[in-house]
Amino acid sequence: MICPVALCRFHCGDLSCVSDVTPARFADVTVVGAGLTGSLVALALAERGAAVQLIEAPGVLTATAFSYAGVPWWSGPAGALGELQAGALRTWQALSLRHGDLGVESCSLALLPDVGEGPLAASHLTTLLPHGPEGTWIEAEALRALEPRLRPRQQSGALLLPYARVALERWSLGLRRALRRLRVHRLQGRVCQLMPVSAGPGTTPVQLRCTDGTLLSCRHVVLCQGASIPELLPSTWLPQLRHSWAGALDLPLADRWRGPLVMALRTLRRQLETSSLAQRTAAWSGPRETPRPADAVILDPGLAPCSAGVRLGQTSSLGLEPTPLQPPDPAQERRRLARVGELLLAEWGPKQLAMARLRQGPVSFTLDGRPLVGSMPRRPGVWVFSGFSGPFAQAVVLAPLLARALDSGRELDAALALQPWRPLMGEQG
Structure with missing residues (x-):
């Protein structure tokens, strides 16, 4: 007590x-x-x-x-944890009733399939979400109509799901x-x-x-x-605990972003984070206090509204051993994240890249997710x-x-x- x-x-x-x-x-x-x-x-x-x-x-x-501050209440694992997570949006709403505005707002999420995939891949994903809603497949033209500044280079459309996010300010x-x-x-x-x-x-x-x-x-x-x-x-x-360095670009926009959040249908980060012991690299042989290079650097293209305009991400520099990880080179991070602008935005070039602010920081994760x-x-x-x-x-x-x-x-x-x-x-x- x-x-x-x-x-x-x-x-x-x-x-x-x-x-x-x-x-x-x-x-x-x-x-x-x-x-x-x-x-x-x-x-x-x-x-x-x-x-x-x-x-x-x-x-x-x-x-x-x-x-991205998203609330994917429907994406939890099967079992007790997933059942709890399914109530996340209701919990946020209850907190807001007790304490006033906490920035919670409804929105939509567009999941982009890989090149060559389409509605069948998206339909298969929805069957893997035990607590999830049924998504709606929309063609590329309809996706662009939601937000003209959104122009995915792949033209197969997207799976649109109900979503929520927390406006961080x-x-x-x-x-x-x-x-x-x-x-x-x-x-x-x-x-x-x-x-x-x-x-x-x-x-x-x-x-x-x-x-x-x-x-x-x-x-x-x-x-x-x-x-x-x-x-x-x-x-x-804490045998499960690991950490990575994440990176994103905040791009100022003259007008508020009115389209959905965008993420890849299949993310590389979660696949690597939940790797088994057999997939781990050899232990770092240097001193514990010496940061070491990442075992893997991956890019999962996506974007979300932010206070400045839109946030483009996300890079993950992962270490699969519980030792300090050195932060990625900022210039390299900007080059990697520039690829997201090229893939997702109708207007992207050196001017937009120069305006964008790089954000980097360590995040924790567990090997079993x-x-x-x-x-x-x-x-x-x-x-x-x-x-x-x-x-x-x-x-x-x-x-x-x-x-x-x-x-x-x-x-x-x-x-x-x-x-x-x-x-x-x-x-x-």
Whole structure:
């Protein structure tokens, strides 16, 4: 249960029980990482009455900042997780009713088949979506009529599906308003060390040290900082977790984009992320702190509206080993992403490329495609919420479950198979 003593200390500022020269702040729960996942966890915990502090690393670009921000509620896997994900749009709508505008809006998604594929390939895809709606096949001419600036070079048409997205500027404003109303304490800082401390009966306090020497004390900590989690926990404790570098171009437009989001019918990134052990490359032989080149660099052409105009993406530079990955060369990234403009836009050339802003950043993923959600048995009081393949559809439904589990002291339903420490395929037992 949420500790009333910690709640009182957090609000009244009683820091007397910390024996350290650097002042510390108390909270029931400290959430590390203020992107989409961390913010949703903080919101869910605060709704349950917890005293929450949310740690935001200054100058760090979260994956949310260059996401398409789509809500594919119908694309979850078969089973318990997919059934939860099917309620993602309803969950977003319920959050908006409680907290005001969070940027959620209905739209459509156009899935483009490969050259030579057509309605049959799209029809086959819909049979693989256990929670999905029936899509509508539209010819290339009808697709261009939706948005004249959209001009796919392949002419076979697209599968049009109902969709939703989160307008990130409205989300950010609405979220800050909601967290402020619930008295979530936001802190700027970068956590560099987890330090368990001695505790009295019935408590499992954790101390976090920031790079500036500040100590933060709490009963629980939830790690939501994605690719940076291995800075605080040994990578061997999270066998599934990997990270990649993603890239996108934001192209300014004079008028708002009125067409659908566009993605490839078959994406290369998900195929590679869920590769089995047999498909992994040899382990990096250099020092752990030395970034290494990517195992693969792929491009999945797509676009989505953004505040500037339209976002063109997405490149993924993937590492299949749990070691640091060096960021791709920006000039090479721009050249790769220029290909998306050539493939999808009616007007694209050197002028548009020069206007476009490159966005790059690390993102986390798991080898089995399922997020990491739950407590760490080796570190009492430490929880993980990371590795999402579709965060806007998965994190929003899983954050309340994590908050309930943390409050009750019980783990999430084992049927979800989201334990952060779960082994790799072929390494069970």
